[in-house]
Amino acid sequence: MTAIKLFIFWMLIFWIPTLVYSQDYSTGFSDYGFINQKLSREEYREIITNQTISIEKDSGNVNALVKRGNSYMMLSLFDSAISDLQRAILLNPRKMSAYFSLAGIYGILKTPSKVSEFLTKAKLIGPKDAFNYFLCGNFYEMLQEYDSAIINYSKSIDLNKRFSDSYRQRGWSYYKLKDFNKALEDLDIAIMLHDDDTTAYYKRALVYVSLKQEAKAIGDADKLVPPNSVNPNDYFSRGYINEKLSRNDFAISDYTRAIELAPRNPEGFYYRGRLYRKKGQYRNAQRDLAKAIELDSKNPRYYLGLGSVYSRMARFDSAIYIMKKGLELDTANYRFYDNIGYSYLGTGNNQKALISFKKCLQINEKSFDAMLGSCIACYYMNDKPSSKRYLERAKLSEPKIKKGMAGLEELEQEGFSWTHKNKETLRKIFLEFK
Numbered sequence: 159m160t161a162i163k164l165f166i167f168w169m170l171i172f173w174i175p176t177l178v179y180s181q182d183y184s185t186g187f188s189d190y191g192f193i194n195q196k197l198s199r200e201e202y203r204e205i206i207t208n209q210t211i212s213i214e215k216d217s218g219n220v221n222a223l224v225k226r227g228n229s230y231m232m233l234s235l236f237d238s239a240i241s242d243l244q245r246a247i248l249l250n251p252r253k254m255s256a257y258f259s260l261a262g263i264y265g266i267l268k269t270p271s272k273v274s275e276f277l278t279k280a281k282l283i284g285p286k287d288a289f290n291y292f293l294c295g296n297f298y299e300m301l302q303e304y305d306s307a308i309i310n311y312s313k314s315i316d317l318n319k320r321f322s323d324s325y326r327q328r329g330w331s332y333y334k335l336k337d338f339n340k341a342l343e344d345l346d347i348a349i350m351l352h353d354d355d356t357t358a359y360y361k362r363a364l365v366y367v368s369l370k371q372e373a374k375a376i377g378d379a380d381k382l383v384p385p386n387s388v389n390p391n392d393y394f395s396r397g398y399i400n401e402k403l404s405r406n407d408f409a410i411s412d413y414t415r416a417i418e419l420a421p422r423n424p425e426g427f428y429y430r431g432r433l434y435r436k437k438g439q440y441r442n443a444q445r446d447l448a449k450a451i452e453l454d455s456k457n458p459r460y461y462l463g464l465g466s467v468y469s470r471m472a473r474f475d476s477a478i479y480i481m482k483k484g485l486e487l488d489t490a491n492y493r494f495y496d497n498i499g500y501s502y503l504g505t506g507n508n509q510k511a512l513i514s515f516k517k518c519l520q521i522n523e524k525s526f527d528a529m530l531g532s533c534i535a536c537y538y539m540n541d542k543p544s545s546k547r548y549l550e551r552a553k554l555s556e557p558k559i560k561k562g563m564a565g566l567e568e569l570e571q572e573g574f575s576w577t578h579k580n581k582e583t584l585r586k587i588f589l590e591f592k
Contacts, residue, residue, distance in 0.1 A: 199233060202229045202232050202233050203229075203233070205225060205226070205229040206226050206229045206230065206233075209222040209223075209225050209226035209229070210226065213226065218249055220246045220249050220250045220253055220256075223242045223243070223245055223246040223249070223256075224242070224243065224246050224253065224255055224256050224259065226242050227239045227240075227241075227242030227243040227246065227256070227259060228259055230242060231259065231262070231263055231266075236263055236266070236267065239259075239263055240260065240263060243256045243259050243260050243263075244256075244260070252283050254280050254283050254284065254290070257276045257277070257279050257280040257283070258276070258277075258280060258293060260272075260276045261273045261276040261277050261280070261297055262297075264276065265297065265300060265301065270301060270303075273297060273301065277294045277297055277298075280293075280294070281294060286317060287317070288314040288315075288317035288318035288321050288324065289314070289321075290314075291310045291311070291313040291314035291317065291324075292310070292311065292314040292321065292323060292324050292327070294310040295307045295308075295309075295310035295311040295314065295324070295327060295328070295331075296327065298310060299327065299330070299331055299334075302334070304331040304332075304334045304335050305335075307327070307328075307331045308328055308331045308332065311324045311325075311327055311328035311331065312328065315328070320351055322347070322348045322351035322352045322355060322358070323348075325344045325345070325347045325348040325351070326344070326345060326348035326355065326357065326358045326361065328344050329341045329342070329343070329344030329345040329348065329358075329361065329362075329365075330361050332344060333361065333364065333365055333368070336368075338365050338368050338369050341361075341365045342362065342365050342366075342369070345358050345361055345362040345365060346362070349362065356381065356382050356392075356395070359378040359379075359381045359382060360378070360379075360382055360395050360399070362378050363375045363376075363378035363379050363382075363399045364399065364402065366378065367399070367402045367403060372403055375399060375402075375403055376399075376403065376405075378399070379395075379396045379399035379400065379403075380396070382395045382396045382399070383396050383412075388419055389419070390415075390416040390417075390419040390420040390423065390426070391416075393412040393413070393415040393416040393419070394412070394413065394416040394425070394426060394429070396412050397409045397410075397411075397412030397413045397416065397429065398429070400412060401429070401433060406433050406436065406437060409429075409433055410430055410433050410434070413426050413429050413430035413433070414426075414430065417430065422453060423453070424449070424450040424451075424453035424454040424457065424460065425450075427446040427447065427449045427450040427453070428446070428447065428450040428457075428459065428460055428463060430446050431443045431444075431445075431446030431447040431449075431450065431463060431464075431467070432447075432463055434446060435447075435463070435466065435467050435470065440467055440470055440471045443463075443467045444464065444467050444468070444471070447460055447463045447464035447467060448464060450463070450464075451464060456487060457487075458484040458485075458487040458488035458491060458494075459484075460484070461480050461481060461483050461484025461485075461487070462481060462484050462491070462493060462494060462497065464480050465477045465478075465480045465481035465484065465494075465497055465498075465501070466497055468480060468501075469497065469500065469501050469504065470575075470577075472504065474501040474502070474504035474505045475505065477497070477498075477501040477504075478498055478501045478502065478505075481494050481497055481498050481501070482494075482498065485498070490521060491521075492517075492518045492519075492521035492522040492525055492528070493518075495514045495515070495517040495518035495521070495528070496514075496515065496518045496525060496527055496528045496531065498514045499511045499512070499514035499515040499518065499528065499531045499532075499535070500531055500576075500577075500580070502514060503531065503534060503535060503538075503580065504577065508535045508538045508539050509535075509539070511531065511534075511535045512532055512535040512536065512539075515528040515529075515531045515532040515535065516532070519532070524555050525555070526551075526552040526555040526556035526559060527574065529548045529549075529551045529552035529555060530548070530549070530552050530559070530576075530584065532544075532548040533545045533546075533548035533549045533552065533584075533587060534580055534583050534584065534587070536548060537583060537586075537587055538583075542590075545587065545591075546591045549587060549591055556569070562585075562588040563581075563584070563585055563588065566581065566584065
């Protein structure tokens with residue numbers, strides 16, 4: 159899914175699990191001016207053509223302007239989209255969908271002040287509309303401004319005490335802020351109001367995981383799959399909860415069933431592949447992640463996943479090649495540079511490794527993993543003063559590293575990994591630079 163579709167999807171399709179598994183991505187409600195189904199670029203252009211004809215016949219056709227504006231947005235033609243939507247507002251200052259669309263565009267363009275401006279204007283149109291504040295909460299949630307999201311969800315609840323969606327999403331914002339007890343309170347209310355809200359069960363299961371209440375998490379996860387379900391979303395959601403609980407065999411079984419039900423969706427292959435990698439079943443992981451790329455060659459996560467598998471198989475040249483392909487799709491992703499750096503370490507090209515680690519740190523100056531990689535590369539090049547400086551930086555960025563190898567073991571439990579050779583080198587470095 160493109161960033162634009164993901165943005166609109168996240169904003170308006172808020173009652174299904176955050177990890178969505180669907181062969182047909184919806185993009186919103188017709189009531190709010192958005193297109194109701196996943197369309198091709200050609201179909202968006204056709205909408206633009208048709209709505210242009212309508213506008214030429216009636217220059218005051220507000221709905222046609224909004225539809226054309228949204229189609230321009232989906233094609234990343236933001237100037238044209240903004241022009242149409244602003245014109246729609248001039249014709250009808252109470253056209254709430256136009257304000258939400260403009261907020262969406264400025265969210266994509268990473269202009270939070272404009273997002274806030276148009277959300278505020280939308281709220282002024284419907285100051286007593288609980289759903290209005292709910293949508294505003296969703297926008298702030300997408301921007302990861304969880305405190306602002308909570309304020310809007312709370313206002314929505316004040317206006318409608320039985321609006322379960324606002325309790326559910328406010329609970330999710332509390333979860334993101336790691337206030338698990340408040341998250342649990344809200345999700346309990348959401349489920350009490352609607353005991354068939356599977357998304358609330360899904361989110362509450364993740365809260366229980368964080369609270370280390372495994373039995374309750376499993377209980378909620380089991381509610382995600384009705385008897386004889388043929389909905390791949392059900393299995394995918396439960397699989398993810400099982401994965402978070404480290405019930406990896408159960409998770410693989412769920413992902414496999416989701417794949418059987420939706421064999422053209424790459425996400426199932428991606429998540430199952432990641433688990434195979436975690437279990438050390440690299441051939442299976444390679445097969446699944448390559449399949450994910452075959453189904454969607456534009457998703458950088460899949461390249462990062464396959465590259466890390468090749469790295470663990472000591473196929474470092476293949477890892478570098480595939481991760482550079484992914485880097486072409488997401489040049490700002492520091493994790494590509496980090497992983498490419500470690501692959502260069504594997505080939506013995508320490509100079510290129512150091513260059514890659516430095517690029518990683520230019521994007522994310524707090525990446526302790528790249529600092530450790532730089533430390534290793536400098537150590538191999540016999541530049542021990544630089545090696546020591548990178549180690550000290552890594553300790554400041556991640557205090558667990560102060561524990562030496564014990565700290566590395568803790569980090570490995572969190573999902574980080576280093577090859578046997580790199581760990582032995584770090585062992586020497588920890589001893590030498592005590």
